[in-house]
Amino acid sequence: MRMRPTLSWTPAEDPIPGTTDPGPVADALGAGGVLVLSGAGISTESGIPDYRGEGGSLSRHTPMTYQDFTASARARRRYWARSHLGWRTFGRARPNAGHRAVAAFGRHGLLAGVITQNVDGLHQAAGSEGVVELHGSLSRVVCLSCGAVGSRRELARRLEEANAGFDPVAAALNPDGDADLTDEQVGGFRVVPCSHCGGVLKPDVVFFGEAVPPRRVEHCRDLVSGASSLIVLGSSLTVMSGLRFVRQAAQAGKPVLIVNRDPTRGDRHALTRIALPLGAALTAVADRLGIPVEAPTAA
CATH class of the missing domain: 3.40.50.1220 (TPP-binding domain)
Structure with missing residues (x-):
């Protein structure tokens, strides 16, 4: 031995x-x-991609903070529009x-x-x-009101239904699954609420500042x-x-x-x-x- x-x-x-x-x-x-x-x-x-290596996303992208996400419906719309598009690629990673x-x-x-x-x-x-x-994990979402935890794939289905035809071209994908989009590209995106209580949904991940x-x-x-x-x-x-x-x-x-x-x-x-x-x-x-x-x- x-x-x-x-x-x-x-x-x-x-x-x-x-x-x-x-x-x-x-x-x-x-x-x-x-x-x-x-x-x-x-x-x-x-x-x-990573955050800080050569060509890392922090050189061109500031991640959403917990404080911004919880304080502003506009920030949440921007986050979910970019994250929804990014999930299409992120969710296929092997x-x-x-x-x-x-x-x-x-x-x-x-x-x-x-x-x-x-x-x-x-x-x-x-x-x-x-x-x-x-x-945490991007495969789950959590309601900030009732605490219900759900599937990201189910949320993606609901967001697809609410945003038919949403298919902008992103500049890049980031490590948190967030795609780089302009304010004009996310302007008409519709965010869906918690299916249990109508509250605010957040990915079950630790944001910057959290x-x-x-x-x-x-x-x-x-x-x-x-x-x-x-x-x-x-x-x-x-x-x-x-x-x-x-x-x-x-x-x-x-x-x-x-x-x-x-x-x-x-x-x-x-x-x-x-x-x-x-x-x-x-x-x-x-x-x-x-x-x-x-x-x-x-x-």
Whole structure:
């Protein structure tokens, strides 16, 4: 029986340079008990752009804030028009090699859990179980009045009926499923209310300016506490919602490994940063461990 390596690590005072050697990630996974924290970068190979990488959407797009959404019917119309159009593409996205590799690691008992900052559901579509959706999921909508939770696909059907012929050309798609449209393009869009109480519907995601539910944060902290190491996949760690778990792991002396092509806010806490595309890096890791990564099935 092959002995699993034991990793030890002391935080660095200065950020580490990127490397192209995925060996340390393979070693961490071989030791088992790995907690995965994924960000938008793992979904770019599925056609969903990220926020802060090269060409990231924040360079041209300001996401809707919770305060704007709740305060203004005009803002909600703009959001739902853009999100409805974006959902047509976003909802068709399929898992890529990175998502499938994470699912394969889970099936082989190497993971302590998966936390994702993404709202696209692609980890689950690839077969990962027990995924914690830190920022929620675009596949659900919630009523701000009665709290009813519904299906995004059902809402999409209702919006199609209410906006027959709505088919503008978007400039781009964003990581939150929002398509770039002008005010003129969204001017006549009709928003539909909650089918239970007539209240305001919101996607079941954490908007910018909105806090992650405390119980969800505590669950993630428990996962970090129980993990042997933390591997960050495709996140710049710019926002505290993800960075806090990296800091927690580092303070507990647990190895933190980052796979991200660009430098991140968490590099100073990491054992290594692998500057490779996620799909190629994780496929190489799976090969080293002798774990097959399932190819996508035909539609």
